[in-house]
Amino acid sequence: MKAAFALRPLAAVLALGLTTTTATAAPPHVPMQTRELGEAMAMLRHAISVPTVKGNHQVPALAAYFADKFKEGGFAADDIQIIPVGETAAMAVRYRGTGHGKPIYLSGHMDVVAAKRADWTRDPFTLIQENGYLYGRGTADMKTAAVVLVETLIRLKREGFTPSRDIVLLLSGDEETDMATTRELAKRYHDAEFLLNADAGGGTLDPASGKPVVYQIQAAEKTYADFRITLTSPGGHSSEPTADNAIYRLAKVIDRVGGYAFPPMINDITRASLHATGAHTPGPLGEAMTRYAAHPDDAAAAATISADPAYVGQIRTTCVATMLDGGHALNALPQSASVNVNCRIFPGTSVASVRDTLTKVIDDPSASITVLPPPPVESPASPLRPDVIAAVTDTVHARFPGVEIAPGMSAGASDSMYFRNAGVPSYGVDAAFTKPDDTFAHGLNEKLPASEVGAGLEFWHRVLMQLTK
Template structure:
């Protein structure tokens, strides 16, 4: 391992010369980098995990930064939602067009210090990466969005459209704050989500492969499978043991693969990614895009965790609960099965499939709240595609920009459901499976902070002018 350091302003200043994005000049992304890194360092230090009541703390910190930059107090609102909160900031334009919404989330997945190599809530730069919970998902993008609005304010930019920053506070859990934001802000031109889409780097060479604009995402659904039995004294075991029966059910779910599927968005994505992916995986992507009935191609793609969700509905066991005492036979046992459902597939049909797969009439299969929300694909707007392509090509000329589908869920689904066209345009280029978002030792290439500042400035100026 290389030497690590906690990022402060001295290390931040060094990044300006190490990222290779460009030389600082007045009003440039490089000039905005030290302030951005200072904000990111503070944001990472706030553990905005579920039930810690820290999202309102981060929201207040970001609100203060915006006010200090000249945003009117009346244009900033912190909306309490249970123990969390949402932050809204309006950059006022001339009012000639409907608002453009900018989306992100302030909360992060829980992280235990004892499990990590480094403190998850201390921003550390090492070997060209930034480590810390939220570096990839998605405090870096949140801070970049805030800094971009501050930069535009300092430049005196007057857009035709209001720009409304919508930062949710529980995207990783219940999404209650997201639902509240979508309820209040659904009369908009479109939404740009910094939590989806983005660029892919070749794992071996590190060269850019493709950039995807997220125009669709899978439906998120949790199913609870429960088995019961009479219970009794543990010294008198019976064959009717809810935990044993549940173990068999879990094996059946784990052994089942939903059939391969394709749509116009995933076809374009697989075709473009396959053309730049070496070996058997790239060849399989190309074949599947042309012939979705190619079982061998589907099997090769499905063997890669980064891409199986692009061609199938996936259902996986995520949590277990069973028994009520150490010395008693279990009266019940249950498992949560988390499904990411291919667009156009009804949730009820997935439940019906699970019922058939588990093949146990005594098992109950229920859909957990909140109810799953279908997320219809957004139409591909030429102005959005042009602005994003311009920003991508300013950094990586000639890289193909294609529509894509997220295998996971994002805040966009509630806005799409409310009729707001939504597009995921994360500024970062990363290698597949390299960021460890939601996992241990989450990281992001340090170069992506300055690159993100340049990307979002270009996109917003072009779309809102």
Template sequence: MRAARTLRPLAALIALGLTATTAVAGPPGPPMQTRELGEAMAMLRHAISVPTVKGNHQVPALAAYLADKLKEGGFAADDVQIIPVGETAALVARYRGTGHGKPIYLSGHMDVVAAKRSDWTRDPFTLIQENGYLYGRGTADMKTADVVLVETLIRLKREGFKPSRDIVLLLSGDEETDMATTRELARRYHDAEFLLNADAGGGTLDPASGKPVVYQIQAAEKTYADFRITFTSPGGHSSEPSPDNAIYRLSHAIDKVAAYAFPPMINDITRASLRATGQHTPGALGQAMLRFAAHPDDAQAAATISADPAYVGQIRTTCVATMLQGGHALNALPQSASVNVNCRIFPGTPVASVRETLTKVIDDPTATITVLDPKPVESPASPLRPDVIAAVTEAVHARFPGVEIVPGMSAGASDSMYFRNAGVPCYGTDAAFTKPDDTFAHGLNEKLPASEVGAGLQFWHQVLTKLAK
């Protein structure tokens, strides 16, 4: 996933051992056997060991491994397909139903962000269980969820479950980078009742007590866009400095972008999310969330929320400099200098209007502002479906009775944006409950509470048998 989800994933109350059958708070969900947990853990160990980083050409290997597991678990060979796209690939598996209604899509991605062994405390591509956590690149984002989905489908086959409609698993291979496989999947698969995305949404635990706070169903996400801002100049010998220096002009532009804040915005989804989160967030931040949800014109509340990096994206379009390039020689004046500005655009805001705003903020006619490929995809929020909300609520409450279920908006892009753009309603329904800032997805020493493997198996079994019965 390109950005942390808003109510950032919060994994388990107490990290539970992986040899038991998942002890959770509240009434038990459907029985989950040690067999499924053991199979899922074996798959996860292998999945983590495959470095599916861009440029490693390893996504097809992981896709082939998971495809073999699905076929061993009862899927016909014709119902499992690997779609090559450049050096990566997508995996599709169809669980055939009785033909009543459009299919349900399940979404995830097999690729991960790069991880250097020298930077990590543990080998990022070896699954390590320690102190109640699973460590390794992809444990949180999102090989654990991939494996849980695969194992759940195998379990349903084993049980002889006959869904009323097809269930189609769609695992992309470059969600973290180019999203070429996502675009190909959305081109081929866009006639569904809805899509459930295991890479978004999820549950939040209180960081101090570990108690469940809220569960978010992602129903919208911000538009992802990269803008390159470039300045050029004639250059020349470095011994003859000129005020027309492309790097200096670029630095002034960067300062202006850094100082600018897009105006606060709100919609029904973010209003509900802020209201629910504010009730469980102590101090000034929680009060600001409640005030802003009630009065979006409250400038002080907006400023308080915006001061928190985890929540500024919930109320504003954000643009931030991420990469620099400039000059061509150590002893020459630069002939060009450029910066990449990454924007996460509030739903309903056109990409063109953000480019116009950047142009006004920079206020330099010599700047060239280019929208980079792949072109941004503007996707509408998905209407909240009572059947999806009911199924997810039932599964969450089987574990944590009474936890509030709210719609939410992701601050960054996921595979859902291409399917939403193609007209498929999408809902982020990650099974995991985690504490804020606890998983380090995309960062060093990524981890996930061990309890979330078994909890995820229960969650997805219950949700799918409810929605596809």
């Protein structure tokens, strides 16, 4: 097992809960103007109406729309690039600075998960404001954040701000599916000081009171890998059953995989995250988080955390069966049967070692295990940079004084993994504060508190001013 992290000395201070003050004087707080909010809402209304679902060929249209907005905002055409990739596209926009240091990348994506109108209460591709929420596919994941990034750069240009270094906005076009545009962007853009990803991290509100609880900076994410397990047999007539039935044998394999739990793990980032989250989580779950952060060998605490689907991924590699395929005719014995096992692998654990573990768990030499393309990307954790932490802390505290700031690890995957793999430290810093399980991202009736558009404009303006002054 490789060493998972190479954290800077500041991490030792932050590991007990990142509550910090800014290391340098912050720029003046600039109230968000009505003009910027109006422009952002109009842009978001249009962005939601463009169904950038895989196969719809609409991502290039949204990219062209954003390009027009940048040109209207004073950006040179040469600094705006739309990169076709199959039926989708990526986008890169450079805000030129004075050249003191490497660029800063800003990351997001333009595509969304599919949504069927018949299943939704409201039209998923019409922005609707109701009861303090914005409804529509992409409001939470993540057209609102993409629009806020676009509007913030236009605002800074309008204000005549010249950053000390280039700021490069990178918007992918298939983050929810193949990530081909992300791989293309990472090939072209990998010489940055660091990357800020608006598609990860963010603030949590208490479900009952609505008060802010904690803000997490995503500094690590798990490796995504799909394994196909296949068993074969000669087949034959269904009237002549045999013990060598591929489907029956596969059923036993699936039971073994389902019954196995990878060992609990911890690192500096998850330790701090569990410590901070546990302090604000009531009942046995919160107590278990606090105990596990202090004593990761506490088996009872690990079991309590693992019993919660939302948190098991924070302490273990997880592998779960997601798709089945078997047989070729209703009246024939199956010649093959296979299952897809989707794994989210803890940082520092290799894909090869997980495959080896599955081979042992399956305990069937006749089973073949293959890793499905694209090749998994083993994403190293990013060192906790004092300048990023200071800027984010100052900005969050300008809105919610004293709220705890902690590092976090995503159980899922984001565009950041390709940039981390290319050597660019990456940090998830979504501006929004939301209640747990309240946005329904990827689900029905996706929504976001309407307050987070204006809050996002304030957040990104302040963060970028501080990091590039």
